[in-house]
Amino acid sequence: MDGSNAGSRKLAAEAMLGRPRAVARLISLIENAVAGPDRAPDAGTALREVMAELATGTREPYRAWVIGLTGAPGVGKSTTTSMLIRTLRGRDARVGVLAVDPSSPFTGGALLGDRVRMQEHATDPDVFIRSMSSRGHLGGLAWATPQALRVLEAAGCDVILVETVGVGQAEVDIAKLADTTVVLLAPGMGDGVQAAKAGILEIADVFVVNKADREGARATVRELRNTVSLATAPWRPPVVTTVAVRGEGADELSTALDGHLAYLEESGEARRRRLARARDEIEAIALARLRSRFSGLHGDRLDALAERLLAAEIDPYTAADDLVAAVAHAER
C-alpha cells in the first residue's frame, strides 16, 4: 500500500465516522474535480480511492432519504430548508444539506450567500451544510452531485436536503437524484408560476406555497390544486402552505413528506429511484472520462475536425464518427 492509498483510507474512515472536516474536504475534492466550462470533470487518484472505499465500505449505502427543494429565486428556499432542518433535528435525525448553485457556471457563483439563513444550525455537529457551484459545463453537476450525496450518506446522514434554484435543467437533475422533490412557490410571482407549470407538475412530489401570509396566496393554492387534480400519475402531490420565516406550516410539510416516503417504500418506487441515481452516477463518470479523451487525443483531433467542418470539408456526423473511433481505439 503506497502513501496515497493510506491517506485515502484514513480520509474515508474519518468521513464514515462523520467527522465534519473530512466530509468538507471530500466534497471540496469533488467540487474541484469539476474543472471548468471547457474541461470534463476528472477525479484524481486520491478521490477515486476514497470514493471506492465509501462505495463498498459504507454500512448501509442508499439508506438516506434524499429530499430535493427547488423554486425560483426569492421564494424562500433557504428559510424553508432551515425550518425543515429544525423538524428533522427534533426527531434526532442526522441531516446533510447540499446547496447546489447552477446559476454561475463560469465563476463558481455567490448565489448561496444566503446560507446565512441556515446559520442557526452551524454549530450543530449532526448537521452538515455545504454549497456546491457548477463551474463545469456539460454535466458538471450531474457528475458531482451524486458523489457528494455518497459522501453525506457515508457520514451517517439520515436525511439529505438538496436545495437548488428552480429553473431549467438543474431542477430536473435534482428531481432525478432525489427520493422526494419539493417545489416551492410564493404568491404574486405570476409569470414564473404560469410559465413553469407544465414542467413543474412532472417533477414535484410535494408543493409548498411559502409566504402564505401574502396577498394572492389563496389564488396560488387554488390554481396549483387545479393543476394537481389533472395529474394521472399514481402519486398526487399535496399542496402545503407555509410561512417559513415564522416556522408556520412545519408540521403540515413534515406530514406531507412522510406521506410521500411511505408511498415510495410501499410502491417500490424508492428502489427504482435509487437505481436510477446509481445509473446516472456511473453514466456521468463514464461520459466525463470519454469527454476528457476527446481533448486528450494526440494532436487534438477535435480541433482539427472542427477546422475541417468550418471549411465545409466534412460533415458533423462524419466528424463525430471519426472522434468516436479514435476514442475507442485509444481505450483498447
Next chain:
Amino acid sequence: MDGSNAGSRKLAAEAMLGRPRAVARLISLIENAVAGPDRAPDAGTALREVMAELATGTREPYRAWVIGLTGAPGVGKSTTTSMLIRTLRGRDARVGVLAVDPSSPFTGGALLGDRVRMQEHATDPDVFIRSMSSRGHLGGLAWATPQALRVLEAAGCDVILVETVGVGQAEVDIAKLADTTVVLLAPGMGDGVQAAKAGILEIADVFVVNKADREGARATVRELRNTVSLATAPWRPPVVTTVAVRGEGADELSTALDGHLAYLEESGEARRRRLARARDEIEAIALARLRSRFSGLHGDRLDALAERLLAAEIDPYTAADDLVAAVAHAER
C-alpha cells in the same frame, strides 16, 4: 443511390433554396431526434444524409451572424426579438429566429406560446421562426441547437436570433453558440438581477434594460454600468435602454450590436467563436452516440452495474471503467 438518399438530396436542396416547408421539416427532424429524458439524441439515416449535404454543400457556411437573446421570464424577450427583426428586415437581411425552451424537458413545453408577439412577421417569406423544446435530458439542446443553426444558415439567413429563458445552463449554452449575446433585464426584478450578476457579466456582449419607462430603470442601468466598469475583458458590454413594445431604442440596440460585430471581425474573435461552435457540435454528436451505446450494450450492462453499486459490490469509478471498456470494445 437508394430512395432514402434521393429524398434526402431533394430535402437538402429545397432547404438550401430557402423553402420554408423544407426548413421547418428539417428542424422538426432534429427536434424529434432528441428523444426523451432517458435516451440520447439519435439522428436517423435521412437526417444524417441531409445534414451531410448541407455541411458540405452550403455556399458560405458559417456566414450568418448568430445573436443570442436571454433574460428572465417576463423581461420582454419576444417583444425585443420582434423589434430586432423589424430593424434587420429594414436592411433587407434574411432573418432566422430559433426560440429555445429549456423549461420543460419532460413534455416539450408550451412556454413559447408568446411567439404570438412575433406574429407580425409570420407572413414574411424572409423570416423563419421556429421554437424548439428540450425534451431530451443531458445535452439534448447542445445536440440540437447547432444543427438547427446549420439548417437556417443553409437556407440563406444573414442573421439568426436565438432566444432562450435566461437562467442556468441554457443561457450558457446559448452564449457558447452565439457570436453576440444580448442579456435582457427589466427594472424592478431586483432579486434576479442581483443573483444573476456574477455569471451574467461573463456571457453578455450587450446589455438591454427593457421596459425602461418603468420605475427603477435608472437605478438598474446605473447598477449595470457599475458592474460593467469592472470588466477586464477586451470588450466592455454597452448598456442600452429600450421600450420594445413601442419600438423605442431600436436604433441604439442596432448600433450596439453592429459595434460588437465589428469588434468580432477585427479581433479575430469571430473565427474563434465559430470554431468553438463547430467543436461543440461535433462533441455533442459524439457524446450522444456513445451514450446511446451505453444502453444498447447486450444485457443492458449499465443496469447490471447500477444494481451492483446499490448492493455495495462495486464502486462508481470501477463501474464507469467497465462501461467505457465495453463501449470501446463494441465500437471496434
